[in-house]
Amino acid sequence: MLRFEHIAFLWALAAVPLMVILFFVVRRWKRKALALLGNRATVLKMIPEVSFTRPGLKFLFFLLAYVSVVIGAANPQIGTKVEEGKRMGSDLMILLDVSNSMLAGDLAPNRLENAKRAVSQLIDNLHNDRIGIIIFAGEAYVQLPVTTDYSAAKLFLNNITTDIVPTQGTAIGAAIDMGMKSFDLVNGSGKAMILMTDGENHEDDAVGAARRAAEKDVAIHVIGLGSPEGSPVPIYSNGSPVGFHKDEKGQTVVTKLNEPMCKEISAAGGGIYVRASNANSGLGLIMDQVAKMEKKTYNSKMFKNYEDRFQFFLAFAVLMLVLEFFISSRRNLRLSELNLFEVKKS
Incomplete structure (x- = not known):
């Protein structure tokens, strides 16, 4: 398995392409x-030491050295051993x-980004627990199956936006049902869902879905995002806010946290409800509950002993620079006078 320790350096x-174009x-x-100096053949006789091919060769060596240095700085690593074990x-x-209501700004910078930041912090604090992500609006989708690959979890989390689900709405029940299908309910225990929503405009029987999950020993904890006072829902164009959503009467739509619904879902799911704020996401209280759950033993496979490979690229870069240094930009007149293939007339 190949990875880069400092992948941001690859932007260099x-x-x-800019160097090639400039060259x-x-x-x-x-x-x-x-060409402005006169006849090309005459001009070339006046400057016999000038080479028109060597600068291109020197530039090629320099370019290869530059690419190698950048890749070496990113430090490619190879996982040489797959470690199997039980966790x-x-x-x-x-x-x-x-x-769309998750774009409201009553939690800075908005409800969705506040939730993503909290989940990112949660992932940083996980050790042996597996995590999965389901996103939902009018429909629910598995964004990431349960895994111990926390790097992949963060990668998928960063790509989540309100545009990722085509149908708007709040199908909480569908998301809970999909979460149940994603779990292995046969082996072991210690399963829970953390529902992060403003609870507004729910479209299905979320309470019934939470109750069915609790009957199979899967707790549903709920984090309420937003405020009871509410906030308008912004409209974005090319990443910039251009106004607010309005109803058919032309009034600005205000989205409010449906706290009673969130509490009802958590109660039916045998979990707890916490309302998030700018200062506290509420995940700490929920993780205290998760820590009390029975732990499940499962097999895991992970690449271990990642070995650095930057030295090969840096060595190649040094070689290219040495070659570039010793290649002169001028022609060697003695060599140019030799004509090994010249046929001499008797």
Whole structure:
């Protein structure tokens, strides 16, 4: 398995096309300037030491050295060993509301980003627990099956937006049912769902779904996002707010936290309800409940002993720079006078 320790350094490779373009622009300019001096054959006899091929070769060596240095700085690593073992942990499924109302700004910067930041902090504090992500609006989708790959979990989390689900709404019940299908309900215990929603405009029997989950020993904890006073829902265009959603009467739509519904779902699911704020996401209280659950033993496979490979790229870069240094930009007149294939007339 290959990975880069500092993958952000690879952005420096974007300069390669610019270097190539600049090289050919300068080369073309030099050719035009040379053509202005007179007949090409005559001019070349006046500058016999000038080489028109060696600068290109030197540039190629420099470019290869630059690319190698960038890749080396990113430090490619190879996982050379797959370690199999047994772990004990709980299975957590995050049910994240991505309806348009989650763009309301009563939690900074908005409800959705506040929730994503809380989940990211949760992932940082996990050790042996497995985590999955389900997103929902009018429909529910599995964004990430339960896994111990926390890096993948963060990657999927960062890509979540309100545009990722085409149908708007708040199908909490569908999300809970999908979470139940994602769990292995045959082996072990210690399963819970963390529902993060504003609870507004729910479209199905969320309470019934939570009750069915609790009957199979899966707790449903709920984090309420938003405020009872509510906040308008912004409209974005090219990443910038351009106004607010309005109803058919032209009035600005205000989305409010449906706290009674959130409490009812958590009660039916045998979990707890916490209302998030800018200062406290509420995940701490819920994780205290998760820590009390019975841990499940499961098999895990992970790449271990990642070995650095930056040294190969840096060595290649040094070699290219040495070659570039020893190649002169001028022609060797003695070598150019040799004509090994010349046929001498008797």
